[in-house]
Amino acid sequence: MRENLIAHVRKNEDGSWAVPHWLSDHLKDTASLTALFASKFHSGEWGKVGGLAHDVGKGREVWQRYLTQKSGCDEEAHLEGKKGKIPHAIHGAELVEQIFGKGIGRILAYCIAGHHAGLPDWSSSEGAGLASLQFQKTQVNDLDQLDSSIVDNLRSSKSPHPPWKFAAGLDISLWIRMLYSSLVDADYLDTEHYMNEKKALKRGDYCSISELNERCKHFFEELDERSERSEVNRVRRTIRDRCAQVAKEAQGIFSLSVPTGGGKTLSSLTFALEHAKTHNLDRVIYVIPYTSIIEQNADVLKSVVGADQVVEHHCNVVEDELNEKSRLSSENWDAPLIVTTSVQFFESLFASKPNRCRKLHNIAKSVIILDEAQLVPVEFLAPILETMQLLVERYHVSFVISTATQPAFKERDVDGTLFKGLKEIKEIVGNEKEVQKLYHSLVRNRIYFPKNLHLNFSWEEIAEELTQYEQVLCIVSNRTSCRELYDLMSEGTYHLSALMCGHHRSHIIREIKQKLVAKVPVRVISTQLVEAGVDLDFPVVFRAFAGLDSIAQAAGRCNREGKLPDLGKVIVFNPPRQAPNGILRKAAETAKSIVMENENIVIDHALFEQYYEKLYWKANSLDEHEIVTLLDPQRNDLRECSIYFRTAASRFRIIDDTQQKSILVRYKEGDQLVDRLKSEGPSRELMRKLQRFTVTVRQSVFEELQRIRVVEELYPNIFALSSSMHYSEKVGLIYGGRY
Structure with a gap:
């Protein structure tokens, strides 16, 4: 390989240009590191070839001129009419296919072609267009301009063998993604070691x-x-x-x-x-x-x-x-x-x-x-x-x-x-x-189901029941119900919902815990956010009818430490409003069917097998977005190893942020942080701090907030409350009389 081929350049602290990061060193060191990472899953040889090939596209004269001109390290360099970025990743992808054939080469081509831009779809059939691997391959017509020693180095590499016999489904796509991860991390780390050695030296050094x-x-x-x-x-x-x-x-x-x-x-x-x-x-x-x-x-x-x-x-x-x-x-x-x-x-x-x-x-x-x-x-x-x-x-x-x-x-x-x-x-x-x-040894409460599963109670009736207890938690299934019930409660009642930012909720939960320990009156109306991992310990818990898992989790907030002289009370009631559409409603319906079949029901470990079995078969699909199909080459085109990484990633969103918007709220120091954002602009450190002062709402609610000018767009796609008047220290975000 020509010794003067460059992978990266940087300046020294005094402004002078450092010795370049030579391409030969970068390829060799990245290959070694990728092989080390991939060896954990018996794929070290695959990692080595991927590392040697990932940046070979930089070994063209046109790319070398592009690097020196864009960086400014060679003031005389110029690009003859070329504008924008010049691709290099796809050249390595095409080269490995030529050398190792479609079987081995296509696997590595996905990793190499996407080591900067991301794993591509195979074709444009799912909307990938010009980003598809198939299309990118058609754009490579200058492999003959690669430095010959790079090609020779790859040709001399050992041809890798599959680490195991692959099954249908996600087996191949997961393996490719693991190879890709090994390559990307190795590339980042080797580049970082050259570009910022002080930063690189700060990594690691943890206890074994x-x-x-x-x-x-x-x-x-x-x-x-x-x-x-x-x-x-x-x-x-x-x-x-x-x-x-x-x-x-x-x-x-x-x-x-x-x-x-x-x-x-x-x-x-x-x-x-x-x-x-x-x-x-x-x-x-x-x-x-x-x-x-x-x-x-x-x-x-x-x-x-x-x-x-x-x-x-x-x-x-x-x-x-x-x-x-x-x-x-x-x-x-x-x-x-x-x-x-x-x-x-x-x-x-x-x-x-x-x-x-x-x-x-x-x-x-x-x-x-x-x-x-x-x-x-x-x-x-x-x-x-x-x-x-x-x-x-x-x-x-x-x-x-x-x-x-x-x-x-x-x-x-x-x-x-x-x-x-x-x-x-x-x-x-x-x-x-x-x-x-x-x-049975950890039974600390008794769960009371409604005698009439078809009779709904009004919020007024529930509020009256709650006032009979000095320390009581009531959990409902949505924000609207939480606010409606809270409005009927006496002064001093606490409200907990996701309309309160994380910092606010943490503050309220600390206050509630202090009152519980002090054994002073404390009533709380909450959504289900307290059901997983929030260590509250009430003598009495009310729960709006929901799935058996939610009811059991609510019961976990009742007599949690087992310190009451008798069992705690968990009272399940039929609320005036059903659980939201979708899996929450199906869970509640499944629970009701099981309760109706069991007159003296006891929620224990054995019952959950029956409950979840019924719930999963009520679901529309356990792969609603066809993720397995997109990632299984046997279902698409095995000859081409046709996988749709990018489309699957876009569909696999546990939280669908296309249907909701985040708003920065002005709660306590969040008010000053929002003002700081307006004056200084976004930075990594500031946006991290503001995460604790964020509330997420449905898209329709967000559009209403925009219409009545409650929120303002500070920077592209960064929205904040226009005033602290729209955030309550009791209930969180408020707008137009709706919550």
């Missing part, structure tokens, strides 16, 4: 899994010494001990079926660290459904292993709370303990953009804890479960499905139809009899 495991054991020794000798704490210790014991078993998919308040967060961490140590795994990834509870759980983990050992990757992380090392680790998940949201985790598994996919190879050789797993969206259940199974079989991943209300994820035959779920799930607590015994 073994060291974190020792910290965890020491924490529990101290916790057990200072904890009161209650029955609940005795059961929690028993569960932890069981987790440590089962963790030594072979990798696979595990369930941790523990009633709410049974200490799932700490028990699952015990299992994960011991399991990772036993099987020489690299990391533990804690996946949490809601940002509203992620900070609480992250704080628990930090108290166990140390704040500097937990990397949070979610939108509520404030920039100045992160050190540089932690922020860098959130880019590619190279730390041993990651805390993230289910949106971030699952959408990344089906993403096409390099910044979302970069971390995926670090999911290999890990333990993944799915907290509150029953909240996995039903419309994406088929591709999610298939991907989970593949991660276990191909990528040395173990899952812990952690919830009080275990969903029916296991593969089964239902009325002659195959539910293609997870092949084998091992319950950590033990057999069904042992699980039932655990649930």
Whole structure:
């Protein structure tokens, strides 16, 4: 290879030009790093070839002139009539196909062609147009201009062999995405090492899994010494001990079926660290459904292993709370303990953009804890479960499905139809009899269902009932109901809904907890946001009729610590308004049908199998957006390895942001932050802080707010309340008399 071919250039601190990053070094070093990453899933040779080929398009005279002219490092360089960017990625993609043939080459072509722009669709049939791999390949007519030594170097590379026999479905597409992740991260890291060595040196240097495991054991020794000798704490210790014991078993998919308040967060961490140590795994990834509870759980983990050992990757992380090392680790998940949201985790598994996919190879050789797993969206259940199974079989991943209300994820035959779920799930607590015994030992309340399932109560009647109790929580199924009931309550009642920004909700929850501990009157009207992971402990809980999972989660906020002399009371009622259309209404209808069939119903572990089985078969589809079809070359065109990465990524959106808008609100310091945004403009640090002061509303509501000029567009697609008058410290966002 010509020694003067350049990959990157930069300036020194004194303004002079540094020695260039030579293309030969960049290709060789990226290839080595990609091979290292891909070797975790038996694909090191594939990674090496991808790394050697990814930037070969820079080895053309036209691209070298483009680099020096655009950077300014060669003032005499000029482009003869050329404007805009000059592509280089597609040249490597086309070259590997020529050298290794369509079978091997097409796999690598997806990765190489998309290492900057994102994994492409094969053809334009799904709307990809000029971005499709098929079209891009037709635009390459100058491979003969590549430096000959680059081509020779690739030709001398060992031809890779498939790491396993691929099955139909998502097997090939997931593997390509994992190869892509390995290449993208290696390319980023090698480029960063040249462009910003100081930044590169800040990466890593965390405790090992073994060291974190020792910290965890020491924490529990101290916790057990200072904890009161209650029955609940005795059961929690028993569960932890069981987790440590089962963790030594072979990798696979595990369930941790523990009633709410049974200490799932700490028990699952015990299992994960011991399991990772036993099987020489690299990391533990804690996946949490809601940002509203992620900070609480992250704080628990930090108290166990140390704040500097937990990397949070979610939108509520404030920039100045992160050190540089932690922020860098959130880019590619190279730390041993990651805390993230289910949106971030699952959408990344089906993403096409390099910044979302970069971390995926670090999911290999890990333990993944799915907290509150029953909240996995039903419309994406088929591709999610298939991907989970593949991660276990191909990528040395173990899952812990952690919830009080275990969903029916296991593969089964239902009325002659195959539910293609997870092949084998091992319950950590033990057999069904042992699980039932655990649930019975942690019964801390009694659930009362309405005698007449067809009789609805008015909000006035519910409000009157609630006033009979000094400490009571009432959970309803939507924001409108929450506000309507709250308006009927006495002064001093608390309101909790997603019309309040995250910072506001956290503040209110702290106040509620303080009053509960002080045993002073406290009444709360809330949406279901308190049902997953919010550690409230009321003697009485009311719940509008909903799915059995929601009712059980609501019950988890009643007599949580088991300190009442008698059982707590959970009162289920028929509200004046049905649950919203879609899966929430189907869940409520499924629960009602089961309650009608069981006169003296007891919500226990065994009942959830029946409930979820019925609920999943009521769903319109477990792959509503045809994700599996888009990503399965056998269903499209196997000869062309026809996969539609970009279209699948655009459809796999757990939160459909095309139907809603985020608004920055003026609550407390959020008011000053919005003003600062107006005067200074957006920055990474400022926008991170403002995440805590964001409320999301439906598109139709947003349009009304715009019409009455309650919101203003500060910068393109950044909207904020025009005045603090439109945000209440009691109920959050207010507008036009509607909430």
